[in-house]
Amino acid sequence: MIGVRLATWNVNSLNARLPRVEEWLAYAQPDVLCMQETKLADAAFPTMSFAALGYEAAYHGDGRWNGVAILSRIGLTDVAEGFGPTAPEVGATLADEVAAERRLVTATCGPVRVASVYVPNGRSLDNAQYPAKLDWLARLRDWLDATAAPDRPMAICGDFNIAPDDRDVYDPSKYVGTTHTSPAEREALTALLSWGLQDAFRLVYSQDKLFTWWDYRAGDFHSHRGMRIDLMLVTEALGKTVRWGLIDRNARKGKLPSDHAPLVMDFDL
């Protein structure tokens, strides 16, 4: 039996967050950490800092917005950036432009195929970014069909910018007519699950109001106004081995936190 601890964390700028990430790796001891919103060009990625802690790194960023990465101390091979062979022609439509952004990197870490994803925000239901978000999610489903196998251990980890159901927001009435909870977004997530994925956190917890993101503004964190939008979607081959999990709210506290907390899940393969 192999114990594998997977984690995912939207760090909201790895440059600003590196001390917090290093501190967190030291006490949380994940085997794999997926990060989103690194906001770092690949040439600026702090590979030496993570190597000193025993982690190899795969990264895909352009330095302004977005940017994803995978750290692993159990091997890191077969790295793929973006949608790879299913990538779109560049620049034809807004959806094509969004699909070309640095929002997906994939690698094999020990016995698990791992993807770090940063799903587009969507901004608002009447914004052109909203249909681009839905298109991005459809492309992710197509990419799974083209490049992955649902009968193998795989984890799609990241900031999905979707709260799967009303348990996952602090007050459903506050999210009527907004992104992150719309029927179309939740259907796009269901379409991913129907490929052969499970919401790993829900294999361990059924309670409501367990969040991974809180707005920096208006004291939302301390008032428990948040959403669960950071997810690990795992194949049954991996999900059946889940042993334990946690959203580390402590990492949202203290000095210079990200607005997201890390999600940690343990598996025994």
Add this chain to the structure above:
DNA sequence: ATGGTAGAGGATCTA
């Protein structure tokens, strides 16, 4: 009260 804060960059844009 359509507010509030944080990051990047160097004026606003994004979240």
